Amino acid sequence: xxxxxxxxxxxxxxxxxxxxxxxxxxxxxxxxxxxxxxxxxxxxxxxxxxxxxxxxxxxxxxxxxxxxxxxxxxxxxxxxxxxxxxxxxxxxxxxxxxxxxxxxxxxxxxxxxxxxxxxxxxxxxxxxxxxxxxxxxxxxxxxxxxxxxxxxxxxxxxxxxxxxxxxxxxxxxxxxxxxxxxxxxxxxxxxxxxxxxxxxxxxxxxxxxxxxxxxxxxxxxxxxxxxxxxxxxxxxxxxxxxxxxxxxxxxxxxxxxxxxxxxxxxxxxxxxxxxxxxxxxxxxxxxxxxxxxxxxxxxxxxxxxxxxxxxxxxxxxxxxxxxxxxxxxxxxxxxxxxxxxxxxxxxxxxxxxxxxxxxxxxxxxxxxxxxxxxxxxxxxxxxxxxxxxxxxxxxxxxxxxxxxxxxxxxxxxxxxxxxxxxxxxxxxxxxxxxxxxxxxxxxxxxxxxxxxxxxxxxxxxxxxxxxxxxxxxxxxxxxxxxxxxxxxxxxxxxxxxxxxxxxxxxxxxxxxxxxxxxxxxxxxxxxxxxxxxxxxxxxxxxxxxxxxxxxxxxxxxxxxxxxxxxxxxxxxxxxxxxxxxxxxxxxxxxxxxxxxxxxxxxxxxxxxxxxxxxxxxxxxxxxxxxxxxxxxxxxxxxxxxxxxxxxxxxxxxxxxxxxxxxxxxxxxxxxxxxxxxxxxxxxxxxxxxxxxxxxxxxxxxxxxxxxxxxxxxxxxxxxxxxxxxxxxxxxxxxxxxxxxxxxxxxxxxxxxxxxxxxxxxxxxxxxxxxxxxxxxxxxxxxxxxxxxxxxxxxxxxxxxxxxxxxxxxxxxxxxxxxxxxxxxxxxxxxxxxxxxxxx
Numbered sequence: 087x088x089x090x091x092x093x094x095x096x097x098x099x100x101x102x103x104x105x106x107x108x109x110x111x112x113x114x115x116x117x118x119x120x121x122x123x124x125x126x127x128x129x130x131x132x133x134x135x136x137x138x139x140x141x142x143x144x145x146x147x148x149x150x151x152x153x154x155x156x157x158x159x160x161x162x163x164x165x166x167x168x169x170x171x172x173x174x175x176x177x178x179x180x181x182x183x184x185x186x187x188x189x190x191x192x193x194x195x196x197x198x199x200x201x202x203x204x205x206x207x208x209x210x211x212x213x214x215x216x217x218x219x220x221x222x223x224x225x226x227x228x229x230x231x232x233x234x235x236x237x238x239x240x241x242x243x244x245x246x247x248x249x250x251x252x253x254x255x256x257x258x259x260x261x262x263x264x265x266x267x268x269x270x271x272x273x274x275x276x277x278x279x280x281x282x283x284x285x286x287x288x289x290x291x292x293x294x295x296x297x298x299x300x301x302x303x304x305x306x307x308x309x310x311x312x313x314x315x316x317x318x319x320x321x322x323x324x325x326x327x328x329x330x331x332x333x334x335x336x337x338x339x340x341x342x343x344x345x346x347x348x349x350x351x352x353x354x355x356x357x358x359x360x361x362x363x364x365x366x367x368x369x370x371x372x373x374x375x376x377x378x379x380x381x382x383x384x385x386x387x388x389x390x391x392x393x394x395x396x397x398x399x400x401x402x403x404x405x406x407x408x409x410x411x412x413x414x415x416x417x418x419x420x421x422x423x424x425x426x427x428x429x430x431x432x433x434x435x436x437x438x439x440x441x442x443x444x445x446x447x448x449x450x451x452x453x454x455x456x457x458x459x460x461x462x463x464x465x466x467x468x469x470x471x472x473x474x475x476x477x478x479x480x481x482x483x484x485x486x487x488x489x490x491x492x493x494x495x496x497x498x499x500x501x502x503x504x505x506x507x508x509x510x511x512x513x514x515x516x517x518x519x520x521x522x523x524x525x526x527x528x529x530x531x532x533x534x535x536x537x538x539x540x541x542x543x544x545x546x547x548x549x550x551x552x553x554x555x556x557x558x559x560x561x562x563x564x565x566x567x568x569x570x571x572x573x574x575x576x577x578x579x580x581x582x583x584x585x586x587x588x589x590x591x592x593x594x595x596x597x598x599x600x601x602x603x604x605x606x607x608x609x610x611x612x613x614x615x616x617x618x619x620x621x622x623x624x625x626x627x628x629x630x631x632x633x634x635x636x637x638x639x640x641x642x643x644x645x646x647x648x649x650x651x652x653x654x655x656x657x658x659x660x661x662x663x664x665x666x667x668x669x670x671x672x673x674x675x676x677x678x679x680x681x682x683x684x685x686x687x688x689x690x691x692x693x694x695x696x697x698x699x700x701x702x703x704x705x706x707x708x709x710x711x712x713x714x715x716x717x718x719x720x721x722x723x724x725x726x727x728x729x730x731x732x733x734x735x736x737x738x739x740x741x742x743x744x745x746x747x748x749x750x751x752x753x754x755x756x757x758x759x760x761x762x763x764x765x766x767x768x769x770x771x772x773x774x775x776x777x778x779x780x781x782x783x784x785x786x787x788x789x790x791x792x793x794x795x796x797x798x799x800x801x802x803x804x805x806x807x808x809x810x811x812x813x814x815x816x817x818x819x820x821x822x823x824x825x826x827x828x829x830x831x832x833x834x835x836x837x838x839x840x841x842x843x844x845x846x847x848x849x850x851x852x853x854x855x856x857x858x859x860x861x862x863x864x865x866x867x868x869x870x871x872x873x874x875x876x877x878x879x880x881x882x883x884x885x886x887x888x889x890x891x892x893x894x895x896x897x898x899x900x901x902x903x904x905x906x907x908x909x910x911x912x913x914x915x916x917x918x919x920x921x922x923x924x925x
Contacts, residue, residue, distance in 0.1 A: 120146060121159055124166070133169045140166060154198065157186040161205045164212065169392050173216060173439050180209045196236060203232035203241055210248055215395050217441050219255035226252065240281060243269060247285050254292055262292045270305075283313045283321045287328055294332045297579075297797045302332045323349040323356045330363060339367055355396055358387045362403045369411050377411055378418035385428065393435040398444050401432035402451055409458060422459050426452060446475035446482045453489060466493045484513035488539045500546065507543035511566060514539065514573065540570035545606050548623060560621040564613055567602055568713030571682065575712060578797055578851045579811070595925060598678040599671060600714065603663055605630055605685045614667045616674055624666040633662070637686045644694060645866050647913045656696035656912075664695065664702075671706075678707040678892050678924055682714075688846035689838060691865060693899060694916035701912065703899050707892035709924035712850055727829070727884070729760035730776060732768040732804075733788030739803055741790040744835055746870040750788050750877055757881035758784070769806045774817050783829040785818065785858075786877075790867070791836035793852065795844035800851060802833065811848075811855040818856055830891065831856050833863040834873050834918075853921040860891050860924070865917040872914040876902055892924035 120143035127136035140163040147156035160183035167176035187202040206229035213222035226248040233241030246269050253262040266289035273282045286309035293302035310325035330345035346367070349360045361384045368377040384404055391397045405425050412419040429452045436445035450472035456465035469490045476482035491506035514536060547563040548555055555563075595617070602613040610633050611625045640655040664671070671679075679702070681692050692710070693703035702708065731754050735747040751762045761780075763772055768789070777785075791802040801808040809817070818828050833852070838845035846865070853861035862880075864873075879898035883889055889897075899915040 121155075121162075124159075124162065128162070128166055128169075133166050137163065137166045137170060137172075153186045154201065157183040157205065158201055160186070161208050164208060168212060168215070168394075173212070173393075176212055177216075180205065180212055184209055199232045199236045200238070200241075203229045203236075203238070203245075206232065207245065207248065210252070214248075214252060214255060216439055217255075217395055217443050219252045223249055223252035223256070243273065243281050243285070247281070247288055250288055250292070254288075254295070259292050259296045263289070263296050263298075266292055278312050278316060280316065280318060280321065283309050283316065283318060283325070286312065287321070287325050290325075290332065291328050294328075294335055299332060299336050299796075299798055303329070303336065306332055320354070320356065323351075323360070327356060327360050327363070330360070334363070334367060339371060343367060355391060355394075355400065358384060358391070358400055361387070362400060362407070365404070365407050369407055369414065372414070374411075374415045374418045377407075377415075381408060381411070381420070393438050395436075395439060395441060395444055398432045398436050398439070398441070398448065401428055401435075402447055405429050405432075405451060405455070409455060413458065422455060425455055429455065442475050443482060446472045446486070449475060450482070450486045450489065453486070457489065457493060462493055462496055466490065466497075469493060484510045484539070485535075487513060488535075488542075491542070495546065500549070504543070504546050507539065507546060508562070510539050511543060511569060515569060536573055537570065540566050540573070541604075541606065544604055544611075548604075548606075548611050548625070555623060557620055560613060560623055563604075564602055564615070564621060567604055567613075567682065567684065571712035574847060575851055575854055578795070578847055579855065594714065594923075595678065597675050598680055598924065599674070599676045600680045600682060601663065602682045603684050603687055605633055605687070610662050612663055612666070614670070616670065616676065622667060622670070626662050628662065634686050637690055641690050641865075644690070644912055644916060647911055649913075652694070652912060653696050656694055656701070657698055659690070660695040660697055660702070663692075665697070668697065676706070678709060678890070680709045680711055680714075680924060682712065683710055683846075685844075688844075688850070689865065691912070691916040691919050693896070693919075694912040701903070703896055703903070703916070707890065707896040707924065709892050709920045709922075710850075711922060712854065727758060727784045728782050729754060729758040729784040729786050729881075730763075730773075730780075730782035731755060731760050731786045731788065732763040732773055733835075734765055734768060734790065734803060734805060736765055738790070738805065739808070741803060744788065744790070744870050746874050747788045747835070750834065750870070750874040753874055753878040754786055754881055757878060757885065760786075766805050768804050770804050770809055770813065770817065773804070777817065784832065785828050785830075786832040786834070788834045788873075789836075791833060791852075792839055793836065793845050793848035793863070794839040795842050795847045797848070797851070799839060800848035802836070802852075811852050814852065815855045815857055818858065828856070828858045829860065831858040831861045832877070833861065834877060835867055835870060836864050837867040838865050850921060858922070860920060860922040862891075862895060862918060862920050865919060868914060868917050872902065876915060876918060890925045892920055895920055 120139055124136045124140040124143060127133075127139060140159055143159045144156055144163060147153075147159055160179045164176045164179035164183065167173070167179060183205045184202070187198055187205060206225050210222040210225040210229065213219075213225060226245050230242055230245035230249070233239075233245055246265065250262045250265045250269070253259075253265065266285060269285045270282070270289050273279070273285055276282070286305050290302045290306035290309060293299075293305060306325060306329040310322060310329055313321040313325050326345045326349035330342040330349070333339075333345060334342035343364065346360045346364045350357050350364070361380060365377055365380050365384060368374075368380065381404065388397065388400055388404065391400070405428050408419055408425050408428075412422070412425070429448055433445060433448040433452075436442075436448055449468055453465045453468035453472055456462075456468060469486050472486040473483060473490065476486060487506050487510035491503045491510065494500075494503040494506055544563045544566050547559040547566070598617065600615040602615070604611040604613070607630050609625045609627050609629075611623060614622045614624075616622070636655060636658055639651065640659060643649040643651040643655055679692065681687075688710070692708045693701065695702040697705075731751045733744070733747040733751050735744050737743045748764065751764060754760060755762055761776065761782075763769075763776065787802060789803050792799065794800045797811065801810050802814065803809075818831070831853070836849075838849060849863055849865070853863065876898045879901050880894050883894035883897045884891065886894075895918060899918065902915040903910045903912075
C-alpha cells in the first residue's frame with residue numbers, strides 16, 4: 087500500500103507574516119492600562135489571562151464610543167485567541183475590528199489606513215492558517231491597497247509576499263514564482279532587510295515545488311546568508327529548513343541532514359518541522375535507531391504546540407512517517423493504537439479549527455492506518471467519512487476515492503472498485519492545474535500517488551472474467567493510459583500546459599494503427615486500435631522487472647555499432663508487442679504504426695524491432711505520441727518547406743565538436759528554401775529575432791542536447807548557453823501566434839540522459855512544449871556523418887507530393903539500412919524518432 091504522502095518530505099508552510107503581527111499593536115488612540123496589561127501578559131505567554139484583560143479593554147473602549155481603539159484592541163485580542171487555539175473567537179474579533187475601521191470613515195480619514203492595513207494582515211494570517219487561502223489572498227490585496235494609499239512601500243512588499251504565500255497554498259506556483267521574482271528583484275536594490283530574507287525564502291520554496299531545484303538552492307542560500315548577517319535566528323532556522331528540503335530533492339541527503347541539524351534548536355514549530363523531515367530522511371535511509379530515538383521527541387514537542395492547521399499537518403506528517411516505519415521496521419515504531427491516538431488528537435484540533443479539509447486528511451489517514459492493519463470494515467467506514475468531509479475539496483477527494491477502491495477490491499467488489507478508481511481519475515483530471523503543485527503541506531510524489539491510481543484502474547479494467555474485456559472497459563483503459571501520459575507531462579513541467587482533445591484514430595488517419603503497451607506488475611498488456619475496427623487486447627504473462635531489464639539491454643545494445651545482441655532482443659520485444667496482432671496488421675491497409683509508449687519503452691525506437699525476417703521500419707512507418715488526445719487531425723507540410731537551420735560544429739560547454747554539422751546544414755539548405763545560423767550566430771537572441779522577422783514552418787537544430795526525466799536537466803545547446811523546454815516554447819511562440827505555428831521541429835545530435843529510465847519523458851516534453859505539430863529527435867547521439875546522410879534523404883523525400891512526415895523519415899532510414907553492413911546496423915538509423923503528428 088502506498089504511503090499517504092509518498093516519499094517527499096512534507097514541507098509544512100510557515101506563514102509569511104508582517105512584522106506587526108508578531109506582537110500586539112501599540113496603535114491604540116487611547117491606550118489604557120488594560121491594553122498595556124494585556125500586552126505584557128501576551129509577551130509573557132500568559133494567553134488566557136491576556137484574553138481576559140483585553141476583553142475588558144474592548145468593553146471599556148466601546149463604552150467610551152472610541153471605535154478606533156476598540157478596533158485595535160480587537161485585533162490584538164484575535165492574536166491572543168489564535169495562540170489559545172480559539173479560532174471562532176479569533177475570527178469574530180478580527181472581523182469586528184476590520185468592520186469598525188471601515189465603517190469609521192475609512193475613505194476620507196487616511197490616518198486610519200495604517201491601523202486597517204495591520205488588521206487586514208492579521209485577518210489574512212488567520213484565514214490562511216485555517217486553510218482559507220482564497221479569502222486570505224483577497225484580504226491581503228486589500229491590505230496592499232491600504233499600504234499603497236499611505237505610500238508605505240514596506241507594507242506593500244509584505245502584503246505582496248503574503249499574497250504569494252496564498253497563491254502557493256492554492257497550488258498556483260507559476261503565478262507565485264513570477265510575483266516573488268519581481269519582489270526579490272525590487273528588494274535587491276535596497277539594503278538587506280527581514281523582508282528580503284522572507285521574500286527570498288518564499289521564492290526558494292516556490293521554485294523547489296515548481297521543479298527549479300538549482301535556482302531554489304541558490305535563492306535559499308541567499309536568504310540564509312542574509313538572515314545570518316542580520317542576526318535573525320528564527321528566519322535563519324526557517325531558511326535552513328527550506329534549504330534542507332531543496333538539497334534533499336536534489337539527492338544531497340547528507341547536506342540536507344546538515345541543514346536540518348543546524349535548524350533543529352530553539353522553540354516553536356520550525357524546529358519540529360525540521361525534526362519531522364529528519365525523521366522522514368532517516369526512515370528513507372534505514373537509520374532505524376535514529377528514527378526510534380527521534381519520533382518520541384517530535385511527539386512531545388507537538389503536544390506543547392497550540393492548535394493550528396500547521397500543527398495538524400505536523401501530526402499527519404509524523405503519523406505518516408510512523409506508519410512507514412511500522413511497515414519497514416516494526417520493532418522501532420510505536421504500535422498501531424499509539425499512531426491512532428495521535429491522529430485522534432489531530433482530528434480534535436481540526437474540529438476545533440472548523441477546518442473540514444484538514445479533518446478529511448486526518449480521517450483518511452486513520453482509514454489508511456486501519457487498511458495497513460487489514461481491518462477492512464473500519465478502514466472502509468473511515469474512508470467513506472473522509473470522502474464526505476472532502477466534499478468540494480477535490481485535492482483530498484481523489485485520495486480517498488483511490489483508498490476506497492483498494493478496499494473494495496480486497497472485498498471482492500470489482501465493479502465498485504472500478505467505479506471508485508474511475509472517480510479518482512476523473513477528480514485528478516479536474517485538478518490538472520493544481521495537481522502538479524498541491525499545497526506543500528500535503529505534498530506527495532507523482533510516482534507514489536498519481537501513477538499507481540491510473541495503473542491500478544487499468545489493471546482492474548483488463549482483469550475480465552471472460553477472455554476479452556468489454557469494449558467499454560477497453561476504451562476506458564485506453565483513455566486512462568492517455569490521461570496518465572498527459573499527467574506525466576504536467577508533472578514534468580510542474581504546470582498543466584497541454585490541452586487535451588480526445589479524437590478517434592479514424593478521424594486522423596484511416597491508414598494508421600495505434601498501439602498502447604501497458605506495463606503492469608505481472609504482465610505486459612497491449613491494446614491495439616485499428617481504423618474502422620474495435621479495440622483489441624492481448625497480454626503476455628511477463629513480470630515488469632523482466633520487461634524493463636530486456637528493454638534496458640536492448641537500448642544498450644542499440645548504442646553499440648556492432649552488438650550481436652540487437653536482433654535477438656529486438657525479436658523478443660516484437661513478440662511481446664506486435665506478434666499477436668501481426669496477422670491483423672498484414673491484412674489491413676495500415677501503413678503507419680503509432681505507439682503510445684509506456685515507461686521504459688519510451689527509451690527505445692520501435693522501428694528497430696525485428697520479426698525474425700526484417701526490421702519493423704521495412705514494413706511500416708512509425709511514430710510516437712503521448713496520446714491521440716494531443717494530435718491535431720490535419721496534414722502538415724507542403725512540399726519543399728521553408729526551413730530555419732541552426733547548429734554548432736565547435737565544442738561548447740564541455741560538449742565535443744560536431745564536425746559534420748556544416749555539411750548537414752548545407753545539405754538541408756539545398757533541399758529546402760532555408761536560412762542558417764552556425765556557431766557564433768546561433769544564439770538564443772538571434773534565433774528569436776530571426777523567427778520574429780520571418781515565418782519558417784520547419785525549424786532544424788543541429789546541436790547537442792539532452793533529454794531527462796527532470797526539467798532542469800533537459801536542454802538544447804546554443805553558442806552562448808543552454809535553452810530549456812520552457813525557453814524553447816517562448817522562442818517558437820511568435821510563429822504560432824502570428825502565422826499558425828511551426829509545423830516541424832527537427833533536433834539532431836541530441837540524446838537521452840544515460841541511466842535515466844524515464845529520460846524520454848524529457849524528449850516528449852520538448853516535443854509537446856515546443857508547440858510544434860511534429861518533432862524529429864534522436865534517442866542517442868549518433869555518428870554525425872550518418873545524420874547528414876539521413877537528413878538529406880529525409881528532406882528529399884519530404885519534397886515529394888503526398889509523402890507524410892513519417893514515411894519520409896522511414897524511407898530515409900531504409901536508404902541507410904540498405905547501403906551496407908555497417909550503415910545497415912540500427913545504431914546509425916534507428917535513433918531518429920518522430921513524435922506528434924505523423925502526417
